[in-house]
Amino acid sequence: MFLVTGATGQIGRRIVRLLRDEEQPVRGFVRLESNYSELEQRGAEIFIGELTEEKDLVKACQGVKYVISAHGSGGNAQALDYRANIDLIDQAKAQGVEHFVFISVLGAQRGYEDSPTFKAKREVEKYLQNSGLNYTILQPSGIASNLLPLAERFRDTGFYLIIGDPKNRTSIVSTDDLAKIAIDAVRVEAAKNKTFPVGGPEILKREEIPEILSRVFNRDPLTVNVPLFVFDTLRDGVGVFDPETKKSLGTLRTLSANEFFCTEDEINELESTFNIKMESLESFMTRYLGT
Template sequence: MFLITGATGGLGRRIVRLLREQEMPVRAFVRLMSRYAELEHRGAEIFIGDLQQEKDIKKACQGIQYMIGAHGSDGNAAALDYRANIELIDRAKDIGVKHFVFISVLGADRGYENAPTFKAKREVEKYLQASGLNYTILRPSGFSSNLLPLAEQFRQTGIYLLVGDPKNRTSIISTDDLARIAVNSVSTPAARNQILPVGGPDILKREDIPHIFGRIFNREPIVINPPLLLFDAVRGAFGLFNPNTGKSLGTLRTLLANEFFCTTHEIANVESIFNLKLESLESFLRRYLGV
């Protein structure tokens, strides 16, 4: 039995689908108001709970052999990115889970002090490494599925908002590839007790993304490129009225201000370990956009 947290998210939903296609038993940890009908239809066992409640985590973990932590912070890094994951690891130790797959973030080890999600995920990484559990830590450089809403907006308007340095590099991973890697990590000896940066096969500049959209939809992109200073001003204004919101925007600011890409060696290493050919961002978008 696999326990998947964040099961209705872009990544978690794909992980559940893959496991059910392999006829593996899956328990999907979901919130009551989330959309989980598809997962139930595929034969996943639905556990409705709250990752901020220890009693819910304890119940969800009963009879589990494998865990894949794919949930996000939902704006609350301390509670969800940190405490919930620590509790999941503790429960995994108590019941003798065979393998724990944790979805971290590329750059978690860089010491970004003003990025709550990065700090939380790095502390969870260290806790998991010291736990005695078999683990795989995956550090993706961004999910391709997160660009689908932006692509649909571009389809309608031709406009792309690019905040910050357009020359910053990225290597966005196909969310389908990441799901496959997460699932296969539990049965791939070379992935055991490893931290693996995971990115797409192409190292792109951020300014390349609107041009990919332009090729897909056959229109010239209109790129609006406000400086990062404008974001800082808006963040500061939010912080005056809601300090917690200002702090949470620190993670987004970090993502906008820095480069997040895997090296060609890291990309080749992942392809070798999992015996797959990683999908390009453009290929992923074309598949989902039907173009």
């Protein structure tokens, strides 16, 4: 039995689908207000609960062989990115789970003080590594499905917004590839007790993304570049009236100000370990939104 947290999210939903395509038993941890009917129809066991409630974690882990932590912060890094994962690791160990897969973020180890999410992910990585559980940590550099709303807007308007240096590099991973790797991590011996940066097959400058969308949708891009100092000024202004919103923008600021990409050697190791050919961003967008 697999337990997948964040089962209705972009990553978790794909993980559950793939497992059910293989007719593997899987328990999806969901909230009552989430859209989980599709997963139930596919034969997944639905567990409705709160990741912040210990009694729910205890019940969710019963009879589970593998845990894949794929949930996001929901705007609360302390409670969900950090504490929920720490408690989930403790329950997994207490109940004899054989392998724990944690989907982290590339750059978690860099010490970005402005991003609670990055700090939480790093602390969970360290806790898992010292837990005694078999583990695999996946560090995606950027997730393609997160760009789908921007791509849809581009399709309709040609508009694309870049905050910060447009020449900053990234390597965006197909969400479907990430889901497959998360599952195979419990099956591949070479993935045991290892951390893998996970990215797409190409290193892209951020200014190249609207060019890719231009080819997918056959329309000219209207790219607007907001310098980082403008973003910082606006963020500081918001902070005068709403300090919590200013804090919540820390992760966006971190992502906008820095480069997140995998090296060629890292991608080669990923493809070799998991016997996969990583999908390009253009291919992903064409599959989902191309005509």
